[in-house]
Amino acid sequence: MYLEAIPQCETAIMARDFFNMLVWILEKLAISPTVCEDLYSFRSCITIGRVFHNVLEIMGKPNLDLILRKTAVNFLSRIIRQCPPGGAPAVSLFVSGLLGGLTRIMTQKTTNASVITDLLAIFKNAVLLTFSNGAEKFDETKINLEDYPTEMHYVFKNQNEEWKEARAGHIKHYLEKLLALFVIHRNDGVRFEMCEAVIEIQEQCGEVIREELYGILLSMHMHLKYDDFEKFRKISEHCLALVDSKRIRDDFFYKQLDLQITRLPVETRSGNGNRSLSVLAALLDGLGPNIRLMCTSGSQTMELLLRSLADSIEINLKQLMIIGDVPLNSVSEAMQRYKLMHNINSSQVECVCEMLARHGGIEIIAMVQQLIKSESPKKQSTYHVLLGHLLGALNPENIPSDDPIVVMLAEYMIKETNRSCLIRILDDSKPHTTDNEMDVDMIIESLSLINLALCMRFTKKNANRTHISTECLCTILIQTNSKVWIVQEAAAFSLKVIAVDSNQAVTDLISMYSSHILNRVSVACSSSINYHLAPVLMIAYLQNGQVSYQFDVIKVIVEKMLYALDTNKQKYTYSLLRALNEFMFALNKDYPDHQPLPPMGDPEEDQKDRPTPQHILVEKILLRTKHMLSTDHLPVQLLCLELLKGGLELLKHYDDMLLPMIHQNWAGLMTIAGRKDPNSFVLMLDVVVFMAELSGDFVHNKILKELYPLVEANYRELMSRGLSKNTPSYESAKKTIKSIPRLIVYSKMSEEDAKKTYYTLLDESDVVYSPLTIYRDAEKYKMDQYFESGKISFS
Numbered sequence: 197m198y199l200e201a202i203p204q205c206e207t208a209i210m211a212r213d214f215f216n217m218l219v220w221i222l223e224k225l226a227i228s229p230t231v232c233e234d235l236y237s238f239r240s241c242i243t244i245g246r247v248f249h250n251v252l253e254i255m256g257k258p259n260l261d262l263i264l265r266k267t268a269v270n271f272l273s274r275i276i277r278q279c280p281p282g283g284a285p286a287v288s289l290f291v292s293g294l295l296g297g298l299t300r301i302m303t304q305k306t307t308n309a310s311v312i313t314d315l316l317a318i319f320k321n322a323v324l325l326t327f328s329n330g331a332e333k334f335d336e337t338k339i340n341l342e343d344y345p346t347e348m349h350y351v352f353k354n355q356n357e358e359w360k361e362a363r364a365g366h367i368k369h370y371l372e373k374l375l376a377l378f379v380i381h382r383n384d385g386v387r388f389e390m391c392e393a394v395i396e397i398q399e400q401c402g403e404v405i406r407e408e409l410y411g412i413l414l415s416m417h418m419h420l421k422y423d424d425f426e427k428f429r430k431i432s433e434h435c436l437a438l439v440d441s442k443r444i445r446d447d448f449f450y451k452q453l454d455l456q457i458t459r460l461p462v463e464t465r466s467g468n469g470n471r472s473l474s475v476l477a478a479l480l481d482g483l484g485p486n487i488r489l490m491c492t493s494g495s496q497t498m499e500l501l502l503r504s505l506a507d508s509i510e511i512n513l514k515q516l517m518i519i520g521d522v523p524l525n526s527v528s529e530a531m532q533r534y535k536l537m538h539n540i541n542s543s544q545v546e547c548v549c550e551m552l553a554r555h556g557g558i559e560i561i562a563m564v565q566q567l568i569k570s571e572s573p574k575k576q577s578t579y580h581v582l583l584g585h586l587l588g589a590l591n592p593e594n595i596p597s598d599d600p601i602v603v604m605l606a607e608y609m610i611k612e613t614n615r616s617c618l619i620r621i622l623d624d625s626k627p628h629t630t631d632n633e634m635d636v637d638m639i640i641e642s643l644s645l646i647n648l649a650l651c652m653r654f655t656k657k658n659a660n661r662t663h664i665s666t667e668c669l670c671t672i673l674i675q676t677n678s679k680v681w682i683v684q685e686a687a688a689f690s691l692k693v694i695a696v697d698s699n700q701a702v703t704d705l706i707s708m709y710s711s712h713i714l715n716r717v718s719v720a721c722s723s724s725i726n727y728h729l730a731p732v733l734m735i736a737y738l739q740n741g742q743v744s745y746q747f748d749v750i751k752v753i754v755e756k757m758l759y760a761l762d763t764n765k766q767k768y769t770y771s772l773l774r775a776l777n778e779f780m781f782a783l784n785k786d787y788p789d790h791q792p793l794p795p796m797g798d799p800e801e802d803q804k805d806r807p808t809p810q811h812i813l814v815e816k817i818l819l820r821t822k823h824m825l826s827t828d829h830l831p832v833q834l835l836c837l838e839l840l841k842g843g844l845e846l847l848k849h850y851d852d853m854l855l856p857m858i859h860q861n862w863a864g865l866m867t868i869a870g871r872k873d874p875n876s877f878v879l880m881l882d883v884v885v886f887m888a889e890l891s892g893d894f895v896h897n898k899i900l901k902e903l904y905p906l907v908e909a910n911y912r913e914l915m916s917r918g919l920s921k922n923t924p925s926y927e928s929a930k931k932t933i934k935s936i937p938r939l940i941v942y943s944k945m946s947e948e949d950a951k952k953t954y955y956t957l958l959d960e961s962d963v964v965y966s967p968l969t970i971y972r973d974a975e976k977y978k979m980d981q982y983f984e985s986g987k988i989s990f991s
Contacts, residue, residue, distance in 0.1 A: 211254075215267040222274050229280070236283025245290040247275060252297035255315075258306040269314045276321045281332060288326040288333070292366055295319060299370045302377075309383040316374070316386070320393035323367060327401045367397070368408040375412055379419045380471065391416060391431045398438055410439045414448045414482075419471075421478035422547060436482075449482040454497065457504045464508040464538050473508075473544035480551035487555035491563060498560070502567055506578045509545060510537040513634045516682060524689045527588035530646055533682075534581060534639070549585030557594070561586060562601045565608065573636045580643035587650035595654050598664070606651040606664050609644045610671050634682065642686035645672050649690035653697050666712040669694065673706075673713065673736035674729065691740065706741035713737050714749045721756040728768065731757065731775035738778045744786040751813055754779060758820045769824075773835040776817055780842035783810060792850040804852065811850050818843045818857050825864025830875060833868065837879040841886055848890045855894055858887050862898055869906040874924035877910060878931045885935050888942035896943045903939075904953045907932060911957055921967055933958070933971045937978050938990060947983050955979060 225231050234240065251272045255265050279287055298319050302312050325331060371394060378390040394416060398409045413435040420432035439445055456476050463472040480487060490498045515535035524530045532542040552560050564586065568579040583605075595602070648668045655665045672694075675687040695705045706713070714737065720730035734753065743750055754776065761772045784790075787810055795803035807815075817839065824836045840861055847854040868880045884903060888895050914929040936958060940950045951959075958976040982988040 211261075211264050212267050215264070215271050219271055219274060222271075222278055226278055232278065233280055233282060236279050236286050238286050241286040241289055244275075244286060245293075248272075248290050248294045248297070251275075252294070252301065255311075256297070256301050256304070258304060262308060262311075265308075266311060266314070269311060269318070273314060273318050273321075276318055276325060279325055284326050284331045285333065287322070291322055291326045292363070294322055295367065295370050298322075299373055303373060309381075309386050312378070313383075313385050313389045316378075316389040316393050319370075319374075320389075320396060323393075323397050324400055327363065327367070327397075327404045329400060329403045364405050364408045367405065368412065371397075371409065371412050375415060379416055384425070387428065388431075391420070391428070391435075395431070395434060395438070407441070407444065410441065410444050411448060413438050414445065415452075417482070418452060418475050418478045421481065422474040422544075432478075445482065446486065449479050453479045453483065453501070457497070457500050460504045461507040464540065467539065469508060469538050469540040470544045473540070473548050477544075477547040477551050480548065480555060484555055487552065488557055488559065491556040491559035494563070498556075498563060499567070502563060502579075502582070505545075505548070505582060506567070506571070506575050509540065509578045509581060510574075511535070511577055511581065511639055512537045513636075513639070516634045516639075524685075524692075527584065527646065527650065527693065530686070530689055531581065531584050531588070534643070545581065546585045546589075549582060550589040553586045553589035558590065558599055558601050561590075561605060565601070565605050569608070573640060577636050577639045577643065580640055580647060583647050584643060584650065587647055587653075590654075592653045598655055602651050602654045603664050606648060606668055609648055609651075610664075610667050613641055613644045613648070613671050613675070638680050638682060641675065641678075641680070642683045645675055645683065645686045645690045646693075648672055649693040652694050666709060666716075669705075669709055670713060670716055670733060673740065674732050676736045676739065677732055702740055703742060706737065707745050710737070710741055710746045711749070713741075714746055714753065718749070718753050718756065721753060721760065727760070728771060730760075731771040734775040735778045738775075738782040742786055743779070743782045747809070750779070751809065754813060754817070758816060761820060770829075770831055770835070773821070773824075773832060773839065776821070777835050777839045777842065780814070780817070780839055780846070783814070784842055784845050787846065790846050790849065805850065807850055807853060811847060811853055814843045814846050815853050815857065818861065822861045822864055825861065826867045830873065833876050834879060836864075837868075837876065837883055841883050844883075844886060844890060851891075855891060858891055858895060862895075862902075866902055866906065869903060869910070872910045872913070874914075874928035877928045878924075881907075881931050881935045885938045885942065888939055892942065893944045896945060899939055899943045900945060900949055900953060907954075908957065915968075919967065926967070929968055930971055933968060933975055937975050937982070937988065940979065941982065941988055941990075950979070950983075 225235055236244065251268050254260065254268045255272075257265075276287075298315050301307060302315050302319075307315075374390060375394070378386050381387050381390070394409060394412055398405060398413060417432045417435040420428045420435070423429055423432070436445075453476075456472065456479060460469075460472050460476065463469060487498075489495075512535045516533075524533070528543075528546060531546065534542070536542060536545070561583070564579055564583055568576055568583075571579065648671060652665055652668050672687050672690045675683050676691065678684045678687065691702050691705070695702045698705055700708070713733065717730050717734050717737065720726045720733065723730075730753075734757075757772050757775060761769065761776075790808065790810055792805035792811065793808055795805055821836050821839055824832055825840070827833050827836075844854065844857065847857060865880055865884060868876050871877075884895075884899065888899060911929060911932050914925055914932075917925065919926045919929060936954045939945070940954055945954075955976075958972055958979065978988055
């Protein structure tokens with residue numbers, strides 16, 4: 197009577213009062229077991245059916261008050277929980293309608309998450325009450341139809357054998373509908389209640405359910421295995437353990453794998469790529485050893501899987517510039533630098549590749565290698581991402597050293613990387629400008645370098661390295677000088693990976709390979725085809741190795757480069773000068789404050805010190821490059837100035853070579869000073885100040901009579917303009933001001949000569965104010981103090 201009156205209540209408050217009254221009635225009935233059993237007997241089953249029908253009708257109206265609907269849920273939950281074990285047969289008469297109604301309400305888009313959680317609990321309790329292994333079942337043989345009203349006869353007769361056989365299918369059908377919505381629901385409470393319901397139904401209703409829910413359990417395992425929360429991952433393993441049939445598991449995983457391969461590209465572009473990849477990883481892990489069999493036999497399924505991954509994964513070129521400056525410490529961090537389209541997380545791709553590598557072994561690498569050769573550059577970049585994750589996941593201890601598959605892959609990547617490198621090096625007549633916009637070829641180069649480093653994990657670990665290892669290392673070294681920042685970073689990281697795997701520092705690794713690397717450089721110097729690789733590889737070796745370790749070999753190579761410098765065209769000059777300049781820097785690093793050899797013979801005789809091989813080689817370089825100071829090509833001119841300063845640094849303790857080199861290079865410096873180019877003028881002043889510091893009054897007259905007129909003309913011309921900060925002209929004028937005290941002091945210029953020449957540039961009170969005034973006043977004050985006390989500090 198009360199239930200039928202609720203839908204006609206004028207307000208939600210009145211309806212809630214009715215339900216509260218019904219709950220109160222149930223509480224009172226529960227006090228008496230006899231009355232409670234009578235409520236759930238066959239005589240009252242019509243009342244139970246009406247309760248289910250009316251409550252479901254109220255809960256299914258989305259326009260009703262939420263609190264009212266929750267009150268109705270609470271009432272229905274109490275009806276199920278309060279039922280005694282003997283009342284299960286009566287409830288089972290209407291449980292199919294109850295489960296169907298609950299499913300319909302839960303699948304409505306407007307149903308609140310907390311309501312869904314409560315309804316799932318009711319669904320589970322209703323099934324356990326009526327279908328659990330120990331529950332009392334309906335037995336029509338114990339029913340005497342004459343004892344019950346006519347309307348009950350149809351209900352009793354409907355509980356036939358066909359209905360009993362179909363009840364497990366009905367539960368499966370309802371749970372499948374709920375699983376499709378709730379296993380990936382955004383509310384963790386809903387997901388957890390859904391999982392608990394399925395697991396408890398399978399565990400406690402095995403006699404009725406049998407294998408009907410195996411597909412649902414495997415589906416839950418598939419979706420939850422790589423969930424973010426530990427409790428769901430444990431539920432996933434529990435679900436898999438409940439399915440004790442290997443045949444059913446394998447059939448399910450094979451069918452779902454085919455389905456996932458087809459759906460993956462579409463799911464990725466619709467924004468569900470991460471979830472689909474985690475499902476794919478779970479399926480691959482479920483198939484386990486079967487993956488190895490498919491890879492070995494060249495299964496079409498595995499090929500389709502790799503192609504599907506390549507279609508789904510795409511590197512986002514625009515986000516490549518959005519990276520951190522934190523050093524890379526692992527292959528996983530390096531691969532995460534390559535941001536993927538459609539918000540795909542690199543860790544999900546890594547998870548899939550880890551399963552493929554764990555269960556597919558080295559054979560999966562062979563399949564990727566076959567596919568990569570026939571694809572477009574855009575697809576090749578995706579396959580390189582997969583290769584990086586696959587090689588990183590393979591355990592070198594489980595792979596034979598120098599496995600043919602790894603060797604062939606390394607040879608292919610060496611060939612392709614060197615081919616692209618050749619194109620970039622050939623045009624070397626001017627400094628490269630870095631293009632901030634990435635293209636696919638740059639991505640392929642950088643990923644190839646990382647993959648090459650990973651390939652070296654599978655080579656022999658002793659000093660007697662294979663040929664392919666040397667080729668890999670040389671290719672990586674060459675790219676450490678790439679003008680593309682992402683390629684350069686990848687090469688540096690690859691060196692680090694190889695060194696860490698060898699338990700060595702990068703310098704020690706290069707030293708171990710030094711004979712092989714320098715042999716490649718020497719051969720390239722004499723080659724008519726690959727001659728342009730010699731300076732590039734030489735620079736890379738000098739930046740990462742040590743000159744002192746192989747000085748005699750490097751000396752021969754430098755002499756070959758000097759010969760090439762004399763005989764080649766301008767296009768090749770810049771590369772050679774870069775290599776020589778890097779050699780000079782490394783030489784000063786390995787031989788700081790290099791002293792000449794003591795004289796031979798009787799020490800009482802007045803004999804001179806002898807030059808070392810390093811002195812002799814540096815003198816040769818400076819003699820062969822002095823004429824290039826006068827070139828019109830600014831990049832070459834700047835390199836020659838740096839080279840000259842580095843050479844003077846090494847010769848500074850051996851005057852017999854230092855002073856002649858200063859003298860012979862002076863004319864080139866004056867040519868630069870006369871041209872008044874602000875870029876080269878700054879570096880020229882640096883070199884002249886360094887000469888004065890090393891030789892003292894040897895350059896006094898040159899600085900006073902030759903350099904001063906040129907410096908004065910250039911300075912006055914610059915000051916007559918309106919100089920702006922951070923421009924070459926501003927830096928040239930600033931350098932002139934700050935160099936004047938050093939030129940005066942180092943060349944031991946007298947106060948009289950200084951005040952007639954250089955000092956006048958600092959003592960111009962009539963010059964209008966400029967941004968350089970503060971520098972000019974500071975340097976003038978230094979000189980005034982020096983003339984008074986004879987002391988000055990250039991800290």
